[in-house]
Amino acid sequence: MTATATRALSPLHDLPVRNSWPRDFALGIRLAVGGGRTAWVRVVLGAFGIGVAVAVLLVFASIGHVLGNQDARVSAGLPRAEVVAGVAPTELVRDDSVYRGRLISGQYLHGTGPGSPVPPGIGRLPGAGEIVVSPALAGLMAADPGLRARFPQRVVGTIADAGLRGPADLAFFGGTGPLPPAAEIGPRAMEVYAFGGAEPEAATDPTLVIVAVVGGAALLVPMLIFVAVSSRIAGAQRDRRLAALRLAGVGAWQVRRIAAAETLVSVAVGFVLGTAAFLGLRLLAPRVEVLGWSAFTSDVVPSPVLAVLIVVLLPVLAVGTVLVSLRRTIIEPLGVVRDGKPVRRRGWWRFVPVVAGAGLLLAAAPGGDPGTASWIAIVATGAAALLAGVPTILPWLLERTVGRLRGGAPSWQLAVRRLQLDSGTPARVVSGVAVVLAGAIAMQLVLLSTGSQYAPERAADDWVTVDTTPAAADQVAADLAGVPAVAQVGLARSISAVSAASHERVTIVVTSCATIQRTLAVPHCTDGDAFLPRTPLQTRPGDVLTLVGAHDTGPRPRPHGTFTVPAGLVPVPQRLSGGPYLGDVLLTPAAATHLTPPADVTARAWVRLAPGHAGATDRIANAVGALTWQTFVSGGTGDLLTADQKTFATISTGLNAGSIFTLLLAGVSMLVLALEQVRERRRPLALLAAAGVPRSVLARSLLWQTAVPLVLAVLAAVAAGLGLAALVDRLLGTPVKVDWTTIGVLAGTGFALVLLVTALALPALRTAMRPDSIRTE
Incomplete structure (x- = not known):
């Protein structure tokens, strides 16, 4: 017996020769903390491993609460267009843009009456020329004068937490004057009678669910292995101490209780350290951002059920690992003291977790419903069992x-x-x-x-599109002409129509010869020419097209007149390599003199970028920022990821x-x-x-x-x-x-x-x- 164990057990009458739970646990605690520096080093090392696992598992247990709070705030800010009697609606135009690959989510608002709805996060609707921004956007605007030029309005406040998904959100609410009818602006505009609609449930992508579930198992299993390994630190010394107690007459169950109490000391210290580390990480949550996703400190709260499971699972795992390792101490204590050669291991049962995990993953139906708890449990358990078998x-x-x-x-x-x-x-x-x-x-x-x-899937890097209103089109062209990264600008007005023959939508584009020649393989063009790009619609000269509103997407759009495709159209390839898609029928201004378009015609500026155009999309958005909701920039190197791409x-x-x-x-x-x-x-x-x-x-x-x-x-x-x-x-x-x-x-x-x-x-x-x-x- 070592000197440490002798000091811990003297005098001899303190030996727990009787079957007493309190005395067994008391002796285990004395062995854990009363053995001098060596014992404390053992406790600290074991507590470190358990503390790290506790902190990580509490973070995982908080993910559900984080996502739930974020979804609740997003749902509370969703506009509702259902008419409410007696409510003066708020006119709203969405105006999202991109800044260095990050989404800036914005809304321009105009109240039509004193009781017009106000979105959460702001106390009142901003007036014309005013803007309320998120704290993250305010910081970027202060650091980047170019971005500040995109929002010339006067900043009158910041958006509170209730109006944001997370602290890293780039968002704003801008005020504006009376807006045109929503039908003339398009799907970005609506009349809002309340905020707080239910967010439409998106279809769950099975691929993302499986990747997340299996990935979570691949990260959590090492944590549990780490707990088991940490509980075995200084296992040889503990085995020798307990073997000496066993030889002195301590019963087998008493040895187990002493070992459990000794292990629980490290577990208790580890839980204190892990909880303190989790609380510290929780305070740092608002500073952590992953692809635009972030969380407020109040969001990071562990699920009560998972927290209880952690409190129960980790001590059971740590104590169970130690008790399993005591087989030699209990059955053959003299061999432990003498460092005898271990018994040869049996291998058949060691492959059971691997076989069981593979069986569960094989039993899970491919393409099953990823939203069901049973299916997720089968996949997660199968992956965890297979990894735990290693x-x-x-x-x-x-x-x-x-x-x-x-x-x-x-x-x-x-x-x-x-x-x-x-x-x-x-x-x-x-x-x-x-x-x-x-x-x-x-x-x-x-x-x-x-x-x-x-x-x-990004657009061609050489092109950027700026959608605008017909009234602001000329101003857009003038603003873009002063951007150094812009090589060419071409304006095009698009008119929607329905073919009487195929009943399909056809886009009629009125633009200049310069734009047509820059984007299509047209050797010659004069004002008055018309062109017919090769498209799957196969529009032909003489076809009668019914003009409809560009934003009238119903099954029976209201007609606004007709247009007959003129004869003598020049067939041309759809686009040059990397060039943009213009439309199905291309008319120069002189060829469109007899065309009377509806009120909601869309206008678009095609912008060709000069070589070496890093950050050109941001500079273009900054240049047309003064036109607020009347412009929408897309394409180029600033394309956004879709929701699934961002999640992946x-x-x-x-x-x-x-x-x-x-x-x-x-x-x-x-x-x-x-x-x-x-x-x-x-x-x-x-x-x-x-x-x-x-x-x-x-x-x-x-x-x-x-x-x-x-x-x-x-x-x-x-x-x-x-x-x-x-x-x-x-x-x-x-x-x-x-x-x-x-x-x-x-x-x-x-x-x-x-x-x-x-x-x-x-x-x-x-x-x-x-x-x-x-x-x-």
């Missing part, structure tokens, strides 16, 4: 492998012999790395196979960041356990050094002791990652794509961790080799 198999695989190794250099033989005597601890050292690598490999391959369907990018970014974090966490775990191994073996190491074994041989031996298990861990991780990716791709209905470069980079990162851990453990190795480490009491 650390279960590793000790058995390592034992069978090193048992067949013979010969080699002295450092190799020392390492192999140590692994043959104790393969469980080295397997635990690399189990966290193996699970992280397996999850990272699987998710990278899944993202590779699904990423193509979420790739943004957010998930991908989160999974990549989570993989890096968990890999670093696994590296820390590996370093802690490697240092513990050196500390526990300081006496044999000092004896070897005293016998003349060079320090370099022992250092290489330490390297081999970590490298051999890691090689097996990487092989197991690659197999598990490929298998999980194949099963997930089966659910998604996408072909499996194997990127060996990515796999090689991830595997190389694992080996780099081995070198780093070995280098950091060398000072401890030198300390352990000192002659005073041979001294014993």
Whole structure:
């Protein structure tokens, strides 16, 4: 028995020889905290691992509350167009724009009466020439004079939290004078009688759900493995102490209770540290932004059910791991004290989690309903079980492998012999790395196979379009002419019509010869010419077109006259390479003299950019900003991602960041356990050094002791990652794509961790080799 254990147990009459729960737990606590500096180091290291897991799991448990609060605020700000008797409506025009790839969501408002509805987040409707901006947009406007020029109005306030999805939102509410009828402006305009409509439920994309669920499992399982590994820190010392108690007459159940109490001390300290870390991270939430998504501090609140589950699950996992490791202490305590060779491991049950996880993923129907809790539970449980099977198999695989190794250099033989005597601890050292690598490999391959369907489809980089009203078209052209990044500007007025023959929509465009020649392969054009681009509509000369409102999209739009396609139209290709789509029938102004268009004609400026036009879209939006709601800029390099593309990018970014974090966490775990191994073996190491074994041989031996298990861990991780990716791709209905470069980079990162851990453990190795480490009491 060690001197520490002797001090903790003296006097002898304090031994819990009777079956007393309070005395057993009290002794366990004394062993945890009353053993001097070594005991406290053990408690702190175990508490660190549990604390990190608690903080991360509480963050995960808060995601549902964050998303729920964000959706509630978005729903509260949705305008409702249903007529309410006695309410003077608010005229509203949406005016979204892009700033350096980020969406600026805006609304121009005009109240038609004293009781006109006001959106949440502002106290009153802004007047003409006034604007209320979000705090994030206010900060950007203060830092960028060009962006400030886009909003010439006077800033009269900031939007409160109730009017924003998150603190990083770029949003504004601008005031304006009386607006034209909504039918003349288009779908961006409406009359609002109340705010707070129910947001239409979007169809759930099964691909995004599966990627998020499996990715979450790939990040959470390493956390649980980390808790289990942390609870085994200094396991050999604990086993020897408890074995000595067992030999002194303590019963088997008493040993279990003492070990549980000792473990619960680290768990309690870990929960305090983890909760404090979570509260600190919660305060930093408003400063964290991922692709425009952010959260207020008040949003980051764990789900009560999940919080209770964390409080129950982590202690059970930590204590259960320790109790399972006590089999030798309870059954053969004398062998533990003498460091006897462990019993050969059985392998059949270690493959059960992998088989069960694969079976659940195979049982999940491809293309199933991702909105059902049962389907999500099956997929998440299957992925978690398959990943959890990796650390279960590793000790058995390592034992069978090193048992067949013979010969080699002295450092190799020392390492192999140590692994043959104790393969469980080295397997635990690399189990966290193996699970992280397996999850990272699987998710990278899944993202590779699904990423193509979420790739943004951008417009040609040489063109930007500015939609405007016919009244402001000339002003737009004048403003754009002064932008250095603009090479050419062409104005086009579009008139909607319905073909009497095919009953399909036809777009008649009236524009200048210069615009036609810049965008189409037209060798010659004079005012009065008409052109017929080749389109699937196959409009022909002589066809009668019924003119309708551009924004009248009903099944039976109201007619506004007719137009007969003139004879002598010149057929031309639809567009030049990379050029914009103009319309189905192109008329020069002289050819459209007999055309009487409806009131809601749309106007568009086609802008060709000059070479070297980085940020040109933003400069164009700034140039026409004074026209407020009358312009809408799109195209070029500032295209926005769709909702699904943005969600996929957010998930991908989160999974990549989570993989890096968990890999670093696994590296820390590996370093802690490697240092513990050196500390526990300081006496044999000092004896070897005293016998003349060079320090370099022992250092290489330490390297081999970590490298051999890691090689097996990487092989197991690659197999598990490929298998999980194949099963997930089966659910998604996408072909499996194997990127060996990515796999090689991830595997190389694992080996780099081995070198780093070995280098950091060398000072401890030198300390352990000192002659005073041979001294014993």
